Amino acid sequence: MSDIKYKDKGSILNPLKTLQFFARKPVTEPLGPRPATETYRGFHLNDWESCIGCGTCQKVCDNAAITMVHVPEAKEDPIKGIRPLRPAIDYGRCCWCALCVDVCPTAAISLSREYVHVCTEDQLDSYFMLPSADGMHGTPYPEGWTKTPTTDLVDLEREEMPELEPQSRSDNFDEIVAGYDAQHALLEASRCVQCGMCHDACPTHMDAPEYIRSIWEGRPEDAVRWMYQSNPFSHVCGRVCTHRCETACSIGHRGEPIAIRWLKRYAMDAVDHERVKQIAAEGRVQVPTGKRIAVIGSGPAGLTAAFDLVKKGHEVEVFERLEKAGGMPRFGIPEYRLPYDKLDQDIDVITSLGVKIHYQCEIGKDRSMSSLRDEFDAVVLAIGLQLGRSTRIPGSEHIQVKAAVDLLRMITLREPFDIPKSAVVIGGGNVAMDIARSLARLQKQTYGEVQITLTALEPRDQFLADPVEVKEALEEGVTILDSRGPQACRIDDQGRLNGLCTWRVLSIFDEQHRFAPQYDSSDEQFHEGEMVVEAIGQMADVSLLGEDLTEALEWNRGRLKVDEAGRTSEPWLWSAGDCVNGPDVVHAVADGHRVAASIDACLATQDLHEV
């Protein structure tokens, strides 16, 4: 019951009590806007330096109040994941909920403490505002609602990927990365904000946002369908891609990027191989065009071109020098990174469409270029980079000084060679890591211990190799020395190789950014090794072209000159892949697509031999 005496009859003097209110402080505020609180949600601010134009704010906006506007003066860099787009806010829609702030991957958007805006009908355009640091009316107001770790709705941490421990992987070639299961893949895919930076950065423009969304929706088949739109080497790229997509990922600006590569791998592994074949065959032209195309080399570039062309209804024959198809992914990448059966699956999908591969058929020896030219409507040269570059230091012509590519190929083909008890690897790229780690495994299998020294020109923080590779190599017992320049291979009196002498590197490039390493000769080290492996780069073996053709073609600093579509100066000959672009799997795939599209377009209109 009530705790006041409401039956109080009052008094005639009661009104006089009200006089006390004259003594109280008035509650009325002075005219004019009061300053807002520290987390106030007023008009928007945008830091143009950190805004990357990803458009995530636009997606989360529940009122469709955000329009992305192209600002020509803003920075554009697809490789780093920066677009010249900026959000413009429609205050005829906005509700100041600040979800855009909480979800912004780079913490660029915030709300200010400014809240007054009045205009007439003629001035209504002012309701559509392009936020910058200046606020609504050009007067900077302090920030109000900003992103803090508590308000952040972006998941910055990647789902953990199960991997083999160093002790259980260092003596075998088993695949290290286990891959996501469905649950983890779904969780990892759900981190994606669908900005599409990955698509822009990918050389072959894979539809990563779409396939990630399909994975999140639990439909890996659709994901595979999206992948085959742009990449018939999805098993390979799901494992060993250089993942430029992840470099560009907008989540990566403040946290760990989405594991796009592993998600691709998950989707490919989750779908039955026979089903993948059916999906890959979708959209194939059923009526043969009657045109025939020869592809030299069965690496990613060559087979991608073959895949595209065969789907367009052309007849494609591939000529491979070795006994197996796959090119560099098979003969250059160790099995612990890319199991051969996965590569076989990718190739099986392509051959199942009717691509014919002639194995152990070396052009220039078994067949000549001119016979291909006469027999086929077009020829694609996708021979890759098969020759290892040499350092040409004293002693490098010794038999125990090997090229990394040759050695890797021998390991793949299981060709026997004497496994050195100790070895020195020259180079700091991924190939150097591959050969060092492969040799380390063989040593562990044969002798039970690892004795590999890897010397690289670059300081550790500038290594060309993937940081994960470096970390794993160290875990497997490889000694990695940075800033060491090879000077000579030491050979003893009996003609046996003893090891490598190196000097410390002072600088690698000169002022014009040309390669001109400077050494400190006083800091000399000797690295013991029965074998020295050079892994400093590769080049193409173009001897198959024959003298006449080599004469006829145009060249550019030792490389074949091609136009944007990959066509050489000979109208019937295209070139694609590493031999044009330098080593990179996904680039080779992109190149294959480009060349195939160009050939298809040209064949549709003209006979190339009559041009």
Added chain:
Amino acid sequence: MRPENYQAQSHPPSNEYELFIGPNHPGIEGNYAFKLKLHGDVVLAGKADGGYLHRGFEKLMEGRLWIQNIALVPRICVPDPVPMEVTYSMAVEDLCGLEVPERAQWLRVLQLELSRIAAHLFTFGGHAATTGMYTTSYWGIADRDLILDLFEALTGGRVYHIFNIPGGTRRDVPPGFLEQVSQTLDYLESRLPDYDNLLFTNQVFITRAKDVGAMTQEQALEWGVTGPNLRATGLAFDVRRDDPYLVYEQLEFDVPTEAAGDAWARAMVRRAELKQSFRILRQVIERLPSIGGPVRAPIPNPLAWNVPAGETYARVESSKGELAYYAVSNGGDKPYRVHVRGPSSMHAVQVLEWLAEGARLEDVAQIMFSLDACPPEVDR
């Protein structure tokens, strides 16, 4: 088509007439209309007319992501928005099996009670104004603004806080906030005697409000009356105590009742609830600093958040009565169906119609305000 509030449909006998109150009328709470049939100044029948504030919330929510709806829900009841956010969040949390951190639960109680005080102060003002006493509304609204200042400091918004999201709250309290709450509570408590003098012990008010819009407990139960209006008929029922949510089980508070069931009893119950809210807030201020931990459970990426299929009925005690959300998910990233059961969907429609019957014309506005009807809740 002529708008029906322009011309009466039939021609009544001269001592009986129809009167339309609202939507543009100071005696109507919000944008709402009430059609009366009168004999002299005695109401023969009343008929509520809603839909002026209809926005199709339930349809809108089906078209937006689960997280986007947090910006939408507070708009369903403008004077008391926090229970809307909390109930919606509770529904989503229940569907997802999300565990809300304890600190966030205390923060939610803090907001809920602040919002209850603000809503009650607003109602006092309205109720007093319908009896001709405008000072209370001037005071009540000015004092309510102090609570809005607190909300501004806590959430960054005065009226629409959008502060509770599924999983917890969006921020922690800013530094010095609890002292600020404490000072505001001191001030509001010191104001209670003023309100008593001005309104609750004022003979004008008592005479006007006593026996107006009275209902018995049986009627109240039959009509589906909830909240302070039900307690004013003598039934001590409070969702906070009897179907507890958040940390209300750990808090000490009474459920005040009155027996009369009339407009005056409803005002007195609200006045007593104000004191209970002060009491709860004091306990929150005391306990909150000792409760550590995060204010939000980790939630998935809002753009890719599939809520598991299922249905739930989340219920809280808002300042106006029983507020519930029936949420259904089909496993998608948007709600399949959300049904909002606002307390006013009873109070502002059927209960008002029944109570107005036999009342006098000058009391109709008072009955509406004493029921604390909130039209946007009816219209959604």
Added chain:
Amino acid sequence: MTERELDTHLVTILRELESLEYRQTSPRRVRIDVTREALPGLLELLKGRASYVHLSAISCVDWIEDNEFELVYHLWSYESNHLVSAHTRIPRETARYISVYDLYKPAAFFERDIFEMFGVYFEGSPHMEKFILTEWDGPPPMRKDFDAEAYVQETFNWQSYHPDWLKELEEEGGGVAIRPEEVRR
């Protein structure tokens, strides 16, 4: 009566009836699935013998793929402090059901609401007329087959802002790149 366990009295009553399934979903929530014929009888029992006197709400869900409407009656007992949700389904084409106004007065509001929003007719309900949507001629808007967004795009116009900064950007070769409606799913 213990609050944590399902009230035994309720269990006894529920066991008496055939053609229903019940399940305790949380300490204070019970879900009952019942055929549409048996629902009025169930409510009568719940109100008459198990103290479920408060009809908290009637919710309607449009399961368009099953071609059914689901009606959910939320009942609260002030004595045992339990909430019972009785679910039943009716065919979407006929969209007719029986009013429970005789048992529960609050049903009139909810039934009218469902009538307006979903077009389900309740026989015996006192106000089967429009209340909120008196000035709406379209189909019942809460039905899943009514596309509100398409209706809005067709009926209303939007602001066509063209502020100075946008004109400047357009001169430089920029301009609007992605409109908000393009990213909506």
Added chain:
Amino acid sequence: MSDLSKIPIHTEKHAPEEARTNPLAGVFDELVRFAQSRSMYMLHYCTGCGAIELPPAMTSRFDMERLGIQPMVTPRQADILLVTGYVSVKTLKRIILTYEQMPSPKYVIGICSCTVNGGMYWQSYATAKKLSEYLPVDLYIAGCMPRPEAVIEGMRALMANIQSGETEPWKDYYQRYDYYLGNQQHLFGDNWQTPTDVIGQAQHYGLAGPETEGEHTRILQQYQQPLVAHKLRLK
């Protein structure tokens, strides 16, 4: 047309500005505008959620009365129509009725996002999106919802505009009635009509122009029924 047109009204046009030779005329006009801007009644009509910030703006804390603005309960005596946020179609009809009942000069303020481009409810089938299609709007105040300070800043801007005589959109409603009526008919149906004789008023104010009447007013006339007074039965 309705009976209004039969009422004899003073239709003599104002003399053009340049013809006024009395130097005091300008001073007098200014004085009138000043007086108008300092004493305004705001119609007490809560059309949407933004109305919740008006009680604080009007009462002790922010005290709009010090600007001479007071709430007024009837449209016949009000100067300002404040459209506080979203307008459902049902409310919009009442707003138009109310607006037409207000005496000129009258001012419309649209506050919140919703009156500009639909705001939060842009997807809603039940709310109108652009208020200015149906009524001439003098001023917009941004916010969802604007704080009392912002509302008061808006009011001060309106006062300044009235005083300087810059904006008079209320005339636009008479001058381009056909346009507004067309939009109203598009939303409410062709049989939409209000009891106010807008065309007659336009002639009364000397504002009837080529766009006052048109195809839409012809549709209006087609459906319009003459006003008939209620027959009071005294027994």
